[in-house]
Amino acid sequence: MAGSDTNRVRMTVARETTLGETPANPRMRSHRFTGEGLQYQPSFVQSEEIRDDRMNSDPIKVNETSQGPINGELSYPADQSPLSLFLESLFFNAWQNTPQRDNGGTADSVITGVTGAGGVVTVTAGAAFAVGHLVRLSGFAEGGNNGLFKITTGSATVPAVGAALLTDEAAPPANARMKVVGFEGAAGDIAAVVDGLTATTLNFTTLGLAVGQWVKIGGAGAAYRFAVEALNGWGRIVAITAGKLTLDNLPTGWAANTGAGKTLRVFFGDRIKNGVTMFSNTIERGWLAQAQPSYIIQRGMVTGQGEFNFESEQIARYVLTQNGLTGEVTVVSLDDTPEPVTQNRSMAAAVNVGRIAENGVSVGGPNFVRTLGITLNNNLRMLNAIRSDDKVGAVDIGSGSADVTVTMETYFGSKALLDKLFNSTPTNINARIAKDNQALIFGVPRITFTEGSVSAAGKNQDSMLPLTAQASKDPLTEAHLLLDRLEYYEN
Template sequence: MTSTNRVRLTGVAEATYGVTPNTPRMRKQRVTSIGLARKADYVDSDDLRDDRQNSDPTMVGESNNGSLGIEWHYPVPGSLLDSEIESAFCNPWINAPSRDNDGTAASVIQSVTASTQVVAVAAGAAFVTGQLVYFTGFGLSGNRGKLAKVTTGSATVPAFLGAGLVDEASPAGAARMKVVGFEGGAADIKAVADGLTSEVGGLDFTTLGLTIGGWVKVGDTATTNRFDTAGTNVYGRIVGIAARKLTLDNLPATWAADTGAGKQIRVFTSDVIVNGVQKRGVTLERGFMGQAVPTYIAQNGNRVNTLEFGGQAKQKATGSVAFMGLKGAKGPVSLDDTPDEAPDSAAYPVFAFSANCGRIGEGGQALGKPNYAKAVKFTINNNLRPIEACSNGDDTAPAPVDIEDGAFDVAVELDTYFGNGDLLDKVMAGTATSLNTRLEKGGKAIVWEAPRLTPREGDPNVAGKNQDVMLPVRLTASKDPLTGVQLILSRFELVR
């Protein structure tokens, strides 16, 4: 007997599509169902027989595909979910600078010197003056959980004067530094009608690694790091980046000008991923750990065909990841006997709609009274197809030789209460709009956004007695002139 509670799913991103890395570092994933399948493909014989019976079917090939059910949490950088998102978007994340010891003390983050407030790190993307860096996993409490401003930028020896860092000669294996925002000098950053400005001699917004279409959260919890106007300490989407001006849209009605007098305003920023054209695959392995000798089924060249994200009021954010792959193999030996654990559910809890949904925005404005949103779902479809050949040239299993993609289709399903005819008018006129959904929990947040959508279906639904009349709207994405893409996902490693 094999229990579903003893099935282990692991995976690894493929540096070369279709090739499992040598001695791969596999990572577990949190899933609610595993519907992967490695199967032989058969066709029936067309023999004509006078006894009305059938000849044996013929095995003609092999297929590797299937899907996973998931509950959405923060997609931790380097996790298997993170790699699957890259496969679905056919693009890598645009990540803010970071350093991570990744289990080996002092390997990347090499030392912290209190007297100079300098952190020695291995070379990588430079930390820039004015950026906010979040310190986690350090061995000493004086450094752990610190949010510090870069005062001297560097790729190897950034300084954080005034941060109060303490000497740590050998930072722990869990030590991580990640840019999560930026901070202006006293009265440097000001709020204007359509975004933020910086004084001459202050921050240069073009140096901070910001992305058009990405989201920001203005203001921290401390009075000195937020605007006095409470309604200005909110989220906005970046639509323009100049040296002294950061133009934002999707701002709430509460947004107002504020000079930020005497303040060192903090702004939290996000990593961003957008749709592209890169072929990115993962190798997946199922381990049936409840067996006396576990069976392992590995499948490589898995590309994400469809990815779903969504949910409804007072329910968890859920979805699925469906793959189309190349080859598979079964055996008694795992690709990695000691895979990395999946992201911890306490540190990275499941998001929920209602409780954690800060906003569902349509056409740049939050959906609210009287047309509240009841449910929303985003679906990516890469329209993948297997490339079958008479021979793959290496005398191995008769699996597809490649997986090719089609159009990057994005469908959005939005169910609203039918409070008035405004949204219905857009449906009937085919008026282009946009939709974004923000979830925030435990100091982390994600924002899904389709910046240009055409509403194609929608009619008030009268289902029966004692029910609310709903307007289910179905929309499809097309290329947005401003961002040049159809879908954007932003993730905040820290907001508060």
């Protein structure tokens, strides 16, 4: 029975441009998962015919359904990976990526040359690289062409980092990548003020930053960070002008500092928030251990609900529930050689969670957090109709409200959080999880606690306060849920 082994099941994913239609010759990407309950199955009804022999006529197939959960461990969702695509589908929005170029497996295709004389990287047209952007180059054949560099000449096609920093490469290799990961000021230009950062030369409005976005202040090495270590931390942008980034959620001990002599580095990444645009995927599962592998293909799959769970001493986990239109069972794969799974390591709650904050302040003693859950439910509904296209299944998917629920279990060390429940005090929650110089930051910018009670269940136990909160529209970010991903940052 080895052909039925779950250890030989492969899941691959491709983005659709039209709901329910797999693109021609799709580029399938393999997905990492811990289990799945996807169901593609027919629906039957029993005939109501009355028979004098007390028997039943054959059941009648009336439809096909396609839905179910995908379970996984949270890791960095690399751009265009299945997890990244599922998140776009869940948020009903596209990632707002920092400028990037990637040869994507084909040498000399998107990044087409490096010229050492002026530090020019020649790329195909796309989002422009701006003066002051901090770019990370990786995957180049010349070792010195890999690393962090500051853009000195902005361009969409020929950005430059300055002379004598890069080495000529006529045809950058297949895995060459150029990605904006932050910004860097001139020596002494970026200073700390009581509510953020200021600059004289660098123009913050040219860098693609957004209100609600998170930044990591300070790079590796004394030259790239404030001398006062308390200032080299995280903050959230609440206002942007040419000469100032106003921040909240600042590190403990934040204070004004001129940054004298420092070419300060500040890291930021891609961002996404709940929106109104539906994104669908085709999902294929293959039972590869069978003598002739079987493939179940499900089309028009939209992520109706996402649950993200952080629990002490456990791996951070997610459940992404899919709702789809049609499918098929076949022996022909959509792509016999899909892209392999990503290699970013799984993240753990507690060990990799750098901060959970409520109302801008880390939730710590005496009300330490034991578990945190964030759920986004799109309230999808399948639209069934009489079809005339020789297909079976729903004809469309309707979307409802984007309901975000936060659950949190804390030790009942004080009544501070319980007071907010009884007083209906709006607040906010954010959680940062990071590993291997990559980070994810979940933000629910406006919530109201709606449930919670505390009791003493028995002796020799801790009294816990389980809380439930509902999100509402935040006037600053115009969102229920935000997620930042930093492809690279330095501590």
